[in-house]
Structure formats: C-alpha cells, structure tokens
Amino acid sequence: MSTPTLTTHAAARSRAHGPTAALWHxxxxxxxxxxxxxxxxxxxxxxxxxxxxxxxxxxxxxxxxPACVVLAR
Ligand SMILES: [Zn+2]
Known part of the structure; x- marks a missing residue:
C-alpha cells in the first residue's frame, strides 16, 4: 500500500492578543x-x-x- 502524498496539517495554537481569542489553526x-x-x-x-x-x-x-478549517480541507 502506498502512502498518498497529501499535504498534512499540524494543529497550532495562536496566542490571544487584543480582541482576538486564542484559536487552533x-x-x-x-x-x-x-x-x-x-x-x-x-x-x-x-x-x-x-x-x-x-x-x-x-x-x-x-x-x-474557521478560516483554517476551510483552507485545510
Ligand atoms: Zn487560522
């Protein structure tokens, strides 16, 4: 079985700054x-x-x- 060469994504945590909450990207x-x-x-x-x-x-x-959810699809 060959491994598909799909791009993999890692989860990254941003820091909260100002009005922006910390999110998973x-x-x-x-x-x-x-x-x-x-x-x-x-x-x-x-x-x-x-x-x-x-x-x-x-x-x-x-x-x-939400942007990363869409972009990572
Ligand atoms: Zn993002």
Missing part, C-alpha cells in the same frame, strides 16, 4: 512533526501560531479558526 507541514521545534509557524489563514505536536489536525475542539 492549521499549519501546512513540509517536514516531519518530529523536526518541529516549537517555533511559530505561518498558519493557513496567515497568522502565526505555535505547533502543538500533541495535537493532530483537525482538532476536536470548539475554538478552532
């Missing part, structure tokens, strides 16, 4: 999660968030960025 992964070192990554919707390697996208949470 999707980050396109171009390297193994093992090599993600906790730096801030550009999310699909264009904000910066820190990848949480404990989480997989889609996140089973309610505070998920």
């Amino acid at each position: 999707a980050v396109e992964l171009h390297r193994p999660v093992a090599e993600v070192d906790g730096a801030c990554e550009l999310t699909l919707c264009g904000s910066l968030a820190r990848i949480d390697v404990e989480q997989v996208w889609p996140v089973p949470a309610r505070d998920v960025c």
